[in-house]
Amino acid sequence: MAMGPAGGDVVDPDAAIVVEATSREPYQAQHSPADAASGRGRASRVLLHSWAFWVGAVVAGALVAIAVLAPVIAPHGPDEQFRENLPASGQALGPTSDFPLGTDRQGRDYLSRIMYGTRTTLVIALVANGVAAVVGLAVGLVAGFAGSPGLAVPGGRRVGVPVGSALMRLTDLALAFPIILLALAMAAVFGRSVALVTFIIAAVVWATMARIVYGRTVSIKEREFIEAAQAVGSSTGSIMRRHFVPHLVPLVVVYTGLGIAATVLFEATLSYVGAGVPRGTASLGGLLYEGAGFWQTDPRLVLLPGIVVLTFVLAFNLVSDALRDALDPYHVGRQ
Numbered sequence: 001m002a003m004g005p006a007g008g009d010v011v012d013p014d015a016a017i018v019v020e021a022t023s024r025e026p027y028q029a030q031h032s033p034a035d036a037a038s039g040r041g042r043a044s045r046v047l048l049h050s051w052a053f054w055v056g057a058v059v060a061g062a063l064v065a066i067a068v069l070a071p072v073i074a075p076h077g078p079d080e081q082f083r084e085n086l087p088a089s090g091q092a093l094g095p096t097s098d099f100p101l102g103t104d105r106q107g108r109d110y111l112s113r114i115m116y117g118t119r120t121t122l123v124i125a126l127v128a129n130g131v132a133a134v135v136g137l138a139v140g141l142v143a144g145f146a147g148s149p150g151l152a153v154p155g156g157r158r159v160g161v162p163v164g165s166a167l168m169r170l171t172d173l174a175l176a177f178p179i180i181l182l183a184l185a186m187a188a189v190f191g192r193s194v195a196l197v198t199f200i201i202a203a204v205v206w207a208t209m210a211r212i213v214y215g216r217t218v219s220i221k222e223r224e225f226i227e228a229a230q231a232v233g234s235s236t237g238s239i240m241r242r243h244f245v246p247h248l249v250p251l252v253v254v255y256t257g258l259g260i261a262a263t264v265l266f267e268a269t270l271s272y273v274g275a276g277v278p279r280g281t282a283s284l285g286g287l288l289y290e291g292a293g294f295w296q297t298d299p300r301l302v303l304l305p306g307i308v309v310l311t312f313v314l315a316f317n318l319v320s321d322a323l324r325d326a327l328d329p330y331h332v333g334r335q
Contacts, residue, residue: 046326053326056318063312067119075100076109078116078282083107092298101304104290110301114308116282121312124194124283125263128201133256135202136209141244143167143210144217168214174207183275192278200275201266205259212255213248220247250327257320261313268309284309 047053066073075098076082082093082103092110093103101111146163183200190196220226220243229239264284270276271285272292279286284305291301 044326047322050322050325052318053322056315056322059311059315060319063118063308063315064122066115067122070112070115070119074109074112074115076112078113079108079280080112081107082109092294092301094300102300104301105294110304113282113287114284114305117284117287117305118308118312120194120277120281120283121264121267121285124198124201124267125260128198128263129205129256129259131198131202132205132209132259133252135206137213137248137252139167139171139206140210140213140215141217141240141248144214145221145240145244164214167210171207171210171214174203175211179204180269180273180275183270184273187275192274192276194277194281194283197267197270197276200270201263204266205263209252209255209259212251216248216251217244220244250323254320254324254327257316257323261316261320264309264312264316284312 082099083106092105093099093107095102099109099111101109101114104110104113143164179200182203183197186196186200226239226243229243234242267276267283268285268288271283271289274289276285276289277283287305288302288309291298291305295302
């Protein structure tokens with residue numbers, strides 16, 4: 001996830017964040033509260049007439065419903081084995097009336113495994129991206145707003161403390177670290193678990209979110225209404241809460257949606273390299289990993305979870321792209 005250049009200047013070369021030019025400043029930041037409310041109304045109309053949003057929302061909603069209701073609607077338990085139904089050759093059973101999508105090589109119903117796998121992957125994606133959004137919003141907002149505050153030292157002088165640069169260097173470190181190597185090392189030390197996968201994904205996503213929020217915060221900080229709030233004596237907390245957060249939340253929502261789609265692929269990658277969820281636990285990545293060795297003899301074991309992963313990613317990308325078109329200040333400002 002990254003914000004593309006909008007023809008603007010680099011506000012902080014050290015952080016390498018490109019923000020909007022003056023002609024593309026946040027729409028809400030240039031208008032009164034009434035105009036901001038009107039902008040939200042226009043955003044609602046954009047979503048109402050967006051076929052991509054509705055297609056993505058329906059498909060994503062169906063996947064979420066399947067994940068939530070898996071214990072109720074799944075024909076069998078995810079680990080329930082029916083070895084007596086397996087052919088004598090030991091191959092997985094193909095689709096039958098009792099097993100609509102067949103079984104895996106252990107005799108477990110594949111439809112039930114996919115339903116529970118969708119549930120596991122969705123939980124990982126939501127929790128990891130929720131944590132990353134909160135941490136990234138906090139770090140990016142503090143870094144962008146604080147900048148280099150002055151610290152009084154003996155002698156009556158004030159020395160700038162590079163708070164913003166220090167936090168951005170932390171995000172650089174998080175982004176530069178070889179995450180697959182970290183995942184393999186942590187899996188070897190702590191053992192594979194759903195919690196570990198969630199932590200690793202959150203550790204990757206928060207830094208990207210922090211950079212995005214930082215760039216937008218620096219842009220908003222230069223606006224006149226922030227200077228006016230400071231001139232009348234508003235506290236730092238009040239300024240952040242009333243003027244920054246409302247502008248940043250839509251941005252965070254959009255990129256969190258994109259992050260959920262990316263997380264599904266990343267979870268599959270971790271499982272494929274042996275650092276994902278524990279063996280036997282149903283997850284979309286785990287099913288791909290288990291079926292990869294039989295893609296020539298039984299491609300169904302790879303194609304079915306792969307189709308679900310593809311559908312998952314496309315649905316959340318459609319919703320997130322539509323939200324970005326509706327909530328992006330520059331886009332709304334051109335309506």
